[in-house]
Amino acid sequence: xxxxxKFLCIALPLIIVGLSxxxxxxxxxxxxxxxxxxxxxxxxxxxxxxxxxxVWSIEGNPFVSITPNKExxxxxxxxxxxxxxxxxxxxxxxxxxNPLDKSVLDDYDFTVLIExxxxxxxxxxxxxxxxxxxxxxxxxxxxxxxxFGMNRYPPDDYDVYYNYIKxxxxxxxxxxGKEEVLSWRFGVMTEYENADWFVGSDSEDEEILAKxxxxxxxxxxxxxxxxxxxxxGEDVFVGAHSMSVTEGIWxxxxxxxxxxxxxxxxxxxxxxxxxxxSASFYDSTPGDYTDGYxxxxxxxxxxxxxxxxxxxxxxxxxxxxRILCGINSGKDSxxxxxxxxxxxxxxxxxxxxxxxxxxxxxxxxxxxSYLSGGFFSGNPTVSYHxxxxxxxxxxxxxxxxxxxxxxxxxxxxxxxxxxxNDETETxxxxxxNFKNDLQYxxxxxxxxxxxxPQFNNKKLKITTYTIDDDCNYFDEWVEDREKxxxxxxxxxxxxxxxxxxxxxxLMDEKARDIYFNELYEKYTECSKxxxxxxxxxxxxxxxxxxxxxxxxxxxxxxxTEVN
Numbered sequence: 001x002x003x004x005x006k007f008l009c010i011a012l013p014l015i016i017v018g019l020s021x022x023x024x025x026x027x028x029x030x031x032x033x034x035x036x037x038x039x040x041x042x043x044x045x046x047x048x049x050x051x052x053x054x055v056w057s058i059e060g061n062p063f064v065s066i067t068p069n070k071e072x073x074x075x076x077x078x079x080x081x082x083x084x085x086x087x088x089x090x091x092x093x094x095x096x097x098n099p100l101d102k103s104v105l106d107d108y109d110f111t112v113l114i115e116x117x118x119x120x121x122x123x124x125x126x127x128x129x130x131x132x133x134x135x136x137x138x139x140x141x142x143x144x145x146x147x148f149g150m151n152r153y154p155p156d157d158y159d160v161y162y163n164y165i166k167x168x169x170x171x172x173x174x175x176x177g178k179e180e181v182l183s184w185r186f187g188v189m190t191e192y193e194n195a196d197w198f199v200g201s202d203s204e205d206e207e208i209l210a211k212x213x214x215x216x217x218x219x220x221x222x223x224x225x226x227x228x229x230x231x232x233g234e235d236v237f238v239g240a241h242s243m244s245v246t247e248g249i250w251x252x253x254x255x256x257x258x259x260x261x262x263x264x265x266x267x268x269x270x271x272x273x274x275x276x277x278s279a280s281f282y283d284s285t286p287g288d289y290t291d292g293y294x295x296x297x298x299x300x301x302x303x304x305x306x307x308x309x310x311x312x313x314x315x316x317x318x319x320x321x322r323i324l325c326g327i328n329s330g331k332d333s334x335x336x337x338x339x340x341x342x343x344x345x346x347x348x349x350x351x352x353x354x355x356x357x358x359x360x361x362x363x364x365x366x367x368x369s370y371l372s373g374g375f376f377s378g379n380p381t382v383s384y385h386x387x388x389x390x391x392x393x394x395x396x397x398x399x400x401x402x403x404x405x406x407x408x409x410x411x412x413x414x415x416x417x418x419x420x421n422d423e424t425e426t427x428x429x430x431x432x433n434f435k436n437d438l439q440y441x442x443x444x445x446x447x448x449x450x451x452x453p454q455f456n457n458k459k460l461k462i463t464t465y466t467i468d469d470d471c472n473y474f475d476e477w478v479e480d481r482e483k484x485x486x487x488x489x490x491x492x493x494x495x496x497x498x499x500x501x502x503x504x505x506l507m508d509e510k511a512r513d514i515y516f517n518e519l520y521e522k523y524t525e526c527s528k529x530x531x532x533x534x535x536x537x538x539x540x541x542x543x544x545x546x547x548x549x550x551x552x553x554x555x556x557x558x559x560t561e562v563n
Contacts, residue, residue, distance in 0.1 A: 031407035037418045037450040041400035048394035049357045050387035051079040052366035059092050063119030072380045075124040077391035082128040089133030089150030102137040110171045132189040147196030154216040158223045165227035186238045188221045193248025210250040218258045219265040225273045226266040239276035241319040246292040253305045260309035277302045281321035296360045317364040326494030333493045338369035342474030342498030347382035347467045348434035348552040354390050355417045373501035379527040381498040385467045389556040393428045396421035414444045427559040433549035440551040453541035459562045464532045468553035473523035486511045
């Protein structure tokens with residue numbers, strides 16, 4: 001036993017040193033990647049996949065007289081602001097003078113909707129209005145006790161509901177003009193096959209409930225869409241949002257087939273207006289993927305059904321999602337307010353999703369927030385930095401990017417995507433070092449061999465943006481929380497969320513005083529992203545780039561001719 005203890009005393013330090021050395025070797029030897037980029041091989045034109053944001057409620061007029069953040073203006077890349085369930089479902093969402101007076105069905109009051117739409121337009125964006133839920137006084141069974149606290153039932157009289165939606169549309173046209181409102185987007189409900197949002201009856205029989213819910217939604221969609229068409233014309237941009245990442249109470253295919261070939265409940269003709277299909281996509285927590293479909297699989301299902309039924313010109317997007325819960329819980333919930341975490345992990349997580357969207361022709365992924373204070377105030381998060389740079393790739397043509405050498409880190413996901421913009425003659429490359437593990441500690445060495453004959457014999461400027469802990473305030477915030485004793489019980493929802501300014505996140509008054517009065521200016525500096533620039537003269541159309549990425553870091557290259 002004494003000999004064994006002596007062995008351990010000698011061996012354990014050597015083992016520990018060996019493991020540390022192995023970590024360095026793993027980074028330097030086992031996590032090397034080489035990518036070839038060939039601009040002569042091109043694919044799809046890229047969307048601005050970060051052009052949508054979500055708003056849960058317009059109660060309280062959050063967009064009236066807004067002033068966008070001058071230094072970090074989300075409208076530099078955001079085009080559409082989604083107002084969820086903005087025309088009904090609760091007393092405060094129903095657009096009437098007296099929402100509970102069932103004796104009067106047309107005492108419309110669209111003031112709150114119009115004023116918030118005006119705020120978006122004046123800020124430089126476009127509203128995307130999710131029409132629904134059905135107002136309380138239009139449904140005999142109306143209740144706010146289940147699901148998301150909104151009426152889940154269809155209207156008793158669909159013509160009354162049609163008149164309501166038509167009146168809303170006419171009021172918007174009167175206020176903003178037909179041409180302006182035609183540039184907006186419209187949806188019918190949220191997650192239409194989710195029983196927490198919409199059901200067609202109270203049946204306890206699952207098959208009957210599914211059948212009646214599908215029929216009721218298709219009818220609701222037809223009456224809603226036709227109200228829009230009758231005011232705005234056939235070019236109105238209208239569609240529907242399903243869960244799809246997980247199973248609902250009825251199959252989305254029923255609705256899609258109805259739009260393609262079914263008898264329209266309102267017009268009696270074949271088919272229904274449909275410009276887009278969207279879904280939700282959520283993972284569970286940082287480090288824990290959802291048990292449902294992947295992002296490409298989620299979209300591929302609804303796209304496949306649509307194209308099978310002849311709907312070949314739709315666009316596809318994600319209307320809400322990312323990460324549901326944090327790894328730490330606040331006083332009331334472990335949910336992430338913005339469905340993102342503040343750790344640099346989120347940067348690579350986002351870049352991974354963006355790459356999947358680029359490669360699978362997915363148009364957008366709507367976000368809940370980009371700044372520490374929401375949309376218009378606060379410091380930029382790493383999600384903001386990734387989104388702003390990814391948006392630059394919009395309208396560029398995806399070019400061939402191939403991983404020719406891969407690292408050997410188990411579970412590591414290191415990837416890249418590239419695109420060339422013919423108009424600006426700019427090549428963009430995005431790469432990331434990701435593993436679905438907050439404790440990931442391994443750097444990745446990346447080499448890019450680029451074939452770009454259009455740059456032959458030209459002097460190029462290469463601008464590099466590296467998104468890592470050096471432009472993220474959240475790692476300093478985590479350290480300061482320990483220093484100042486700001487525990488998890490100072491937060492209402494998960495303290496892993498980056499929107500610290502919100503009382504839903506940081507609610508403790510003493511902690512808020514420390515945050516705003518002692519720490520905030522430091523975080524402003526910590527969140528700044530500063531690019532670097534180099535120049536190179538191209539020979540034989542070849543460019544070589546090399547970099548080392550920290551765990552969960554993202555890098556963007558902009559390569560263009562020196563003027």
